[in-house]
Amino acid sequence: MSQPTARKHTALPKARILIEALPWLTRHHGKTVVIKFGGNAMVDEELKAAFAQDVVFLRHAGLRPVVVHGGGPQISAQLDRHGLVSEFKAGLRVTTDEAMDVVRMVLAGQVQRELVGLLNRHGPLAVGMTGEDAHLMSATKHFAEIDGERVDIGRVGQITEIDTGAVQALLDDGRIPVVSSIARSADDGHVYNVNADTAAAALAAALGAETLMVLTDVEGLYADWPNSDEVISRLTASELEKLLPDLASGMVPKMEGCLYAVRNGVTTARVIDGRVQHSILLEIFTDEGIGTMVLPDPDNDSNKNEGADR
Numbered sequence: 001m002s003q004p005t006a007r008k009h010t011a012l013p014k015a016r017i018l019i020e021a022l023p024w025l026t027r028h029h030g031k032t033v034v035i036k037f038g039g040n041a042m043v044d045e046e047l048k049a050a051f052a053q054d055v056v057f058l059r060h061a062g063l064r065p066v067v068v069h070g071g072g073p074q075i076s077a078q079l080d081r082h083g084l085v086s087e088f089k090a091g092l093r094v095t096t097d098e099a100m101d102v103v104r105m106v107l108a109g110q111v112q113r114e115l116v117g118l119l120n121r122h123g124p125l126a127v128g129m130t131g132e133d134a135h136l137m138s139a140t141k142h143f144a145e146i147d148g149e150r151v152d153i154g155r156v157g158q159i160t161e162i163d164t165g166a167v168q169a170l171l172d173d174g175r176i177p178v179v180s181s182i183a184r185s186a187d188d189g190h191v192y193n194v195n196a197d198t199a200a201a202a203l204a205a206a207l208g209a210e211t212l213m214v215l216t217d218v219e220g221l222y223a224d225w226p227n228s229d230e231v232i233s234r235l236t237a238s239e240l241e242k243l244l245p246d247l248a249s250g251m252v253p254k255m256e257g258c259l260y261a262v263r264n265g266v267t268t269a270r271v272i273d274g275r276v277q278h279s280i281l282l283e284i285f286t287d288e289g290i291g292t293m294v295l296p297d298p299d300n301d302s303n304k305n306e307g308a309d310r
């Protein structure tokens with residue numbers, strides 16, 4: 001006779017955990033969240049599977065998650081197999097026409113397919129697309145700026161327009177769009193390689209997303225990288241803007257993207273450690289968060305549309 005009572009008690013902590021999440025879930029019900037999964041965080045099979053579980057959890061909890069994925073290391077490995085060297089300028093890959101074919105093949109044919117497969121283990125949810133599909137992302141050629149000089153870095157694109165129609169239709173249908181950061185050229189028949197952080201931020205702003213979450217291979221934005229591992233836990237758009245000139249490598253497009261997002265209607269942009277299992281749920285369900293949170297300036301009306309160059 002005592003068994004049912006004992007079972008009830010064992011389940012009580014689980015019930016409490018679910019109820020603790022209730023205020024967050026109520027606040028975010030129906031909201032769009034754009035999650036950028038960086039190539040450097042996609043290193044381990046268990047981590048990738050846990051990432052997919054978190055995204056599916058958000059979807060079943062009533063949010064509208066959109067995944068934008070990277071794949072920098074995977075592209076570099078494939079270029080290497082083709083005997084092509086990888087060179088980055090201002091955090092962006094110098095992309096020859098030959099390299100562009102490899103970029104497209106790896107992002108759309110390999111990395112995106114793998115994520116779609118992992119998400120669809122949980123049901124008919126994920127649909128992969130690139131920025132080429134249904135005019136999702138149009139771009140023109142982007143020139144890097146190095147020491148005040150305009151530098152040609154090949155087929156790297158700067159997003160000029162986003163048509164969110166197809167993504168919204170998928171979200172309305174209960175699907176999880178998984179987007180590769182390749183854009184169609186607005187002026188010739190080519191395609192462009194767009195940094196995935198930049199693409200995620202632009203898409204988050206265009207969708208009017210509540211949150212942009214960027215998963216990477218560090219704990220967050222370090223105050224004095226590489227000399228110290230002190231993570232900046234939260235900062236405003238203006239504070240971030242002051243730090244931008246001192247940032248290096250992959251953090252440049254990431255933080256420019258966060259700045260653009262919060263200055264164009266996204267409520268928070270977060271950089272979190274994708275090497276930690278279930279980092280998305282940890283970020284959501286811990287009050288202080290686990291990474292770096294960028295917030296709009298208290299009165300951000302004057303900042304509208306002054307974000308990063310794109």
Ligand SMILES: Nc1ncnc2c1ncn2[C@@H]1O[C@H](COP(=O)(O)OP(=O)(O)O)[C@@H](O)[C@H]1O
Binds near residue numbers: 037070222247250251
């Ligand atoms: N201030 C900083 N804080 C954290 N990481 C930084 C900083 N400046 C440069 N980095 C570098 O940026 C990298 C993250 O960018 P990137 O390699 O492009 O990751 P992803 O593949 O996730 O987009 C980190 O691994 C680190 O080496």
Ligand SMILES: CC(=O)N[C@@H](CCC(=O)OP(=O)(O)O)C(=O)O
Binds near residue numbers: 038073197
């Ligand atoms: C122009 C440019 O640099 N494009 C990136 C696109 C992939 C990407 O951004 O991947 P991560 O998020 O893993 O860095 C590249 O070719 O590596």
